[in-house]
Amino acid sequence: MNNTDKYKRDFARVLTLLMLLAALFVTDIPVSADTTDSATVSSISAVTEKAEIKASSNTALKISWEKCPLAQGYVIYRRESTRKAFRRIKKVSASRTSYIDKRLTSSKPYQYAVRAIRKENGKYVYSRYLMVTGATRPAIVKTRIKAASSSTMKVTWKKSSRADGYRIYRRPAAGKWVLVADVAKNLTSYTDIGLNASTKYVYTVRPYKKGGNVKYMSAVKLSNKASTPAAPKVTPSGDTSNSSVMSNTRFTAAQKDVMKKILYAVETGGQVYGNQKYGDFTEAFTNSSTEYAITIGAGQWYGTEAQRLLKLIHATMGEDEWNKIDTGNHYVWTAICNEDWTKYRIPKSSWRARVIVKLLQTDAGIKCQDQLMYQQIDEYEAEVRKLGVSDPQAVGMFINIRHQGGYGAVTRVLGKTAKPVNLINVYRALATDSGGQVGTYKTRQAKVYQWLLTYMK
DSSP states (O other), X not given: OOHHHXXXXXXXHHHHHHHHHHHHSBOOOOOOGGGSOSSOOOBOSOSOSOEEXXXXXXXXXXXXXXXXXXXXXXXXXXXXXXXXXXXXXXXXETTOOEEEEOSOOSSOEEEEEEEEEEEETTEEEEOOOEEEEEEOOOOOOOEEEEXXXXXXXXXXXXXXXXXXXXXXXXXXXXXXXXXXXXXXXXXXXXXXXXXXXXXXXXXXXXXXXXXXXXXXXXXXXXXXXXEOXXXXXXXXXXXXXXXXXXXXXXXXXXXXXXXXXXXXXXXXXXXXXXXXXXXXXXXXXXXXXXXXXXXXXXXXXXXXXXXXXXXXXXHHHOHHHHHHHSOTTTHHHHHHHHSOTTSOOOOTTSHHHHHHHXXXXXXXXXXHHHHHHHHHHHHHHHHHHHTTOOOHHHHHHHXXXXXXXOHHHHHHHHXXXXXSOOHHHHHHHHHTXXXXXXXXXXXXXXXXXXXXXXXXX
């Protein structure tokens, strides 16, 4: 090979290398003058295909990136709003692949960019920059808990400045942490339902700040410990061990089961005793022009009761199992935590509705529906007995009225009922009633009357 051929070959190699570099070193979007060196800004390739927030605390964020072979160093930029330009905060050596940004404000989002830098022909050139968003964590909040009943706990906490919301976790004395709920940033209390009686619990409320698609939560601070009281004891006659506490249930377990089957039958069971449809979904305004929200489940839980049921399912099922059904961005859970359920309405054919039905039909969904129904029967029975009604069959009919038409319907029908207040006299009063659904659905009342006569002993 002569020297001319050798020079041609070497020239071709150099030209190829220059073309490759030219593909890397291209003009980039300029940034404001106070963010860069005085040299002309152009770009090589992107620093890396991956930049991330590696760690977060109340006052610091750790940014990491993959090494760029062409880099002679890296420049880190930061901004606190997409409406502002990036400002240069640090230049580090080529051996570095992370940087800790300190003295930040707690519970605040920040956006970063990392750019590779090298010197060419006496001037600095920069890579395109990848942006990554994170947030510092909120300060911990003080949490207090107090048992409200044998199955409920009232959780309260101090407001956290700039938090985007709160995540509530619960743990029994001998158990694991479970996620109870995500709640809105304006709330400072939550009532947790479906707990075990005579059980000691501890909670933690963790405020969070959103940074990109991540919720950066505060550190864990435990609440005080509190125990739920024992469930009221029921004697074979139906009296509680403490007759002075009128709010306690007096139905036996068998009587409550009869009441559950009756309510399920008239709500979703086709008026067949013992039948029910756990996966029922009813759109707003289907049954009445005053029903502004959706109604779900075997017991036809409406509006905020539907929200309450779904929160109970979430707590019982656990976040991991829930997310297997509520996939994607977990839109149903977001709606549960953030929508106004007094008027929450979605079509039956919608994606969210189909997810809700799937959740209702799980083992946890069925268990929670039965649990909530028994709890409502307890609550409604206590209301009725406070009004002076003691006959079990009459109490059962008023529970049916309460579930169908609300407390006002109970007092309205009771005011028409002749003494003694027994089942036949309540049913005769119903025959004269014309208020709302209670006065309209005569077939339902006849079915309930017959079932109470047959099964409520």
